[in-house]
Amino acid sequence: MNLRFQATKARTSSLVLVSPALVLLGLLFFYPILLLFFTTLEGENIGNYAQVVNSGTSMQVFLNTLRIAAIVTVVDLVLAYPLAIYISRLSPAGKAIALFLVLIPLWTSQLVRTYAWMVLLGRQGPINNMLIWLGVIDAPIRLANSEFAVVAGMTHILLPYMLLPIYNSVSKIDNSLFDAARGLGAGAFSTFTRVLVPLSIQGVLAGVSLVLVLSLGVFIMPALLGGGRVPVIALLIEQQAGSFLNWAMAGTLSAILMVIVMITFLIIKFATRMFVRGRIDVAST
Amino acid sequence: MPDLRNTSALKLESIRKTFGRVDALTSINLEVNAGEFLTILGPSGSGKTTLLRLIAGFVTPDSGRLAIFGKDMTMASAGKREIGMVFQHYALFPHLTVLENVMFPLEMRKHSRRDAADKASAALAAVRLDAFGDRYPKQLSGGQQQRVALARAVVFEPKLLLLDEPFSALDRRLRESMQREVKQLQASLNLTTIFITHDQEEALVMSDRIAVIDRGTIQQLGTPNEIYYHPRSITVAQFIGESNILEGTETPEGLRTSSGMLLRRASPSTSGRVLVRPEAIRITREPATGGATNQFKGKIASRTFVGGFTIYQVDVYGGDTLTVRCLADEGSMFEASQEVNLSIREADCRPVPQDAKDAGA
Ligand SMILES: Nc1ncnc2c1ncn2[C@@H]1O[C@H](COP(=O)(O)OP(=O)(O)OP(=O)(O)O)[C@@H](O)[C@H]1O
Numbered sequence: 001m002n003l004r005f006q007a008t009k010a011r012t013s014s015l016v017l018v019s020p021a022l023v024l025l026g027l028l029f030f031y032p033i034l035l036l037f038f039t040t041l042e043g044e045n046i047g048n049y050a051q052v053v054n055s056g057t058s059m060q061v062f063l064n065t066l067r068i069a070a071i072v073t074v075v076d077l078v079l080a081y082p083l084a085i086y087i088s089r090l091s092p093a094g095k096a097i098a099l100f101l102v103l104i105p106l107w108t109s110q111l112v113r114t115y116a117w118m119v120l121l122g123r124q125g126p127i128n129n130m131l132i133w134l135g136v137i138d139a140p141i142r143l144a145n146s147e148f149a150v151v152a153g154m155t156h157i158l159l160p161y162m163l164l165p166i167y168n169s170v171s172k173i174d175n176s177l178f179d180a181a182r183g184l185g186a187g188a189f190s191t192f193t194r195v196l197v198p199l200s201i202q203g204v205l206a207g208v209s210l211v212l213v214l215s216l217g218v219f220i221m222p223a224l225l226g227g228g229r230v231p232v233i234a235l236l237i238e239q240q241a242g243s244f245l246n247w248a249m250a251g252t253l254s255a256i257l258m259v260i261v262m263i264t265f266l267i268i269k270f271a272t273r274m275f276v277r278g279r280i281d282v283a284s285t
Numbered sequence: 286m287p288d289l290r291n292t293s294a295l296k297l298e299s300i301r302k303t304f305g306r307v308d309a310l311t312s313i314n315l316e317v318n319a320g321e322f323l324t325i326l327g328p329s330g331s332g333k334t335t336l337l338r339l340i341a342g343f344v345t346p347d348s349g350r351l352a353i354f355g356k357d358m359t360m361a362s363a364g365k366r367e368i369g370m371v372f373q374h375y376a377l378f379p380h381l382t383v384l385e386n387v388m389f390p391l392e393m394r395k396h397s398r399r400d401a402a403d404k405a406s407a408a409l410a411a412v413r414l415d416a417f418g419d420r421y422p423k424q425l426s427g428g429q430q431q432r433v434a435l436a437r438a439v440v441f442e443p444k445l446l447l448l449d450e451p452f453s454a455l456d457r458r459l460r461e462s463m464q465r466e467v468k469q470l471q472a473s474l475n476l477t478t479i480f481i482t483h484d485q486e487e488a489l490v491m492s493d494r495i496a497v498i499d500r501g502t503i504q505q506l507g508t509p510n511e512i513y514y515h516p517r518s519i520t521v522a523q524f525i526g527e528s529n530i531l532e533g534t535e536t537p538e539g540l541r542t543s544s545g546m547l548l549r550r551a552s553p554s555t556s557g558r559v560l561v562r563p564e565a566i567r568i569t570r571e572p573a574t575g576g577a578t579n580q581f582k583g584k585i586a587s588r589t590f591v592g593g594f595t596i597y598q599v600d601v602y603g604g605d606t607l608t609v610r611c612l613a614d615e616g617s618m619f620e621a622s623q624e625v626n627l628s629i630r631e632a633d634c635r636p637v638p639q640d641a642k643d644a645g646a
Pocket residue numbers: 304305307308309327328329330331332333334335336483
């Protein structure tokens with residue numbers, strides 16, 4: 001009783017604390033979105049939406065965007081999970097250094113990193129030179145201006161968003177649980193699937209939703225590393241707004257993208273709820 | 286009592302383990318008999334946990350050999366050793382229910398779900414937790430979590446049961462009932478058990494034999510009686526129970542302390558040290574008649590009432606300060622600075638060998 005009362009009080013007072021942020025968010029974020037939404041309906045009513053849905057190319061681009069986002073998310077997950085486990089086992093000093101290295105990309109401009117990838121993947125770039133030197137290929141191959149380049153660049157940029165939440169939940173797991181599992185007869189695989197995954201699933205799903213959502217809207221990478229060969233929705237929006245000055249269509253595409261992002265987010269939220277159903281505060285062991 | 290010449294459940298030969306520059310274990314030799322309850326007793330940092338983790342297979346020795354029921358297991362992985370372990374902080378899986386926790390080792394052994402659930406329920410019933418199968422560990426009290434950990438450790442019929450200071454987080458009353466419970470379970474399953482504690486009373490209460498460990502070496506291995514009455518070193522004597530240790534020079538009549546007290550003993554010795562347990566000293570108002578040959582006069586320096594008995598510090602005239610423990614008797618307690626007579630039987634003045642390290646110095 002008393003506890004619940006305190007909880008309510010705490011909630012009210014924290015609401016007061018975040019209210020300036022809420023006002024700012026409302027003015028600078030929700031208001032423009034609302035404006036944008038009204039633009040899409042101007043004159044045409046829902047005609048713009050019908051046009052997008054009926055246009056084969058637009059739908060193709062949406063699917064392509066989802067596909068690339070899925071690939072990037074899966075690759076990041078496969079890279080980040082073992083890395084997070086590895087970092088969580090390091091000494092305190094090792095952890096600090098490793099996390100610092102992980103964070104460096106976040107402090108570097110996305111543009112700078114994209115140009116770095118263009119250099120790396122260029123015809124005269126180090127990767128091509130290396131492959132030629134190793135005798136894998138005879139002449140430089142096209143690495144940049146391809147979907148491969150876009151996926152590689154996005155994977156790199158978004159890796160910390162996958163790694164940090166996973167690391168956070170993995171490092172909270174009591175190490176004696178792994179000993180207990182091993183001692184009770186679980187092999188490496190069972191220990192992973194029966195102990196590690198269930199106890200870090202919240203971090204994994206948080207990382208997945210972050211990377212998935214962020215990769216749906218990435219613009220710079222497809223623009224600079226895709227060389228016009230990798231159609232994604234962000235490029236289409238830029239084209240409508242920048243080249244054709246068709247603000248209504250750009251807004252329509254944005255609104256659809258936003259709905260897709262929200263649906264993705266809700267699905268993952270729901271999955272999280274399912275995985276931890278009934279579990280008592282799994283994250284804080 | 287198990288037959289001591291029967292199979293040895295666990296055999297450790299010259300086990301050594303160092304962590305960097307720390308010698309955690311130096312040449313451990315130990316043989317545990319099947320069905321035996323052995324306690325490893327030692328102060329903090331003496332290497333108890335390291336030894337237990339080494340037996341369980343979480344730590345590999347730098348050198349030496351380890352065999353379980355005659356089979357060399359020095360390099361075997363933890364899962365292959367068929368050892369049940371209760372961790373100090375229980376290590377229950379927080380995402381599994383109590384029943385699922387206990388089913389875990391069975392499922393790892395490919396039991397069917399039905400079979401695993403049946404066996405796990407039976408194990409939970411054995412620790413009186415059958416009604417709690419659907420709860421999560423967080424929803425149980427410390428003692429209940431402890432019993433779940435115990436059920437999980439024995440449900441797959443392991444060859445050995447290891448417990449690392451399992452009761453250190455429990456209050457006194459709960460600890461005593463858990464001690465009984467573990468003892469009963471161990472006896473009913475005839476399970477070879479290795480138990481770690483730094484609580485000497487717990488060790489004396491529970492064990493068939495006790496191994497006293499200090500600085501990575503087993504100082505003495507013996508029954509609780511042997512360890513208590515015939516400690517082989519000062520370290521052991523001081524670690525087990527309260528003790529008065531008197532040093533001096535050997536004379537034909539007995540040991541003469543530097544302060545001038547003469548202690549006659551039942552059997553001659555050359556160790557130069559005598560151990561007198563506080564409860565072996567009789568404290569009386571009048572000089573005792575007959576029996577004891579060692580009689581001293583002294584003055585009460587302090588009195589501590591601990592419920593069942595009373596502990597006095599007594600300054601012996603022209604001698605040492607002795608700790609005396611006697612049954613509490615409300616009618617006849619001695620007051621501070623009161624004059625009293627102490628008497629000690631010859632048989633209760635027990636020689637203590639020099640510690641190995643002292644002998645060298
Ligand atoms: N993983 C490790 N790395 C380095 N040193 C260790 C490690 N484990 C134990 N030690 C050292 O080995 C020695 C014995 O440690 P151990 O944990 O076995 O003692 P213990 O008898 O269990 O003590 P306690 O009663 O405090 O639990 C200690 O000096 C400890 O610092």
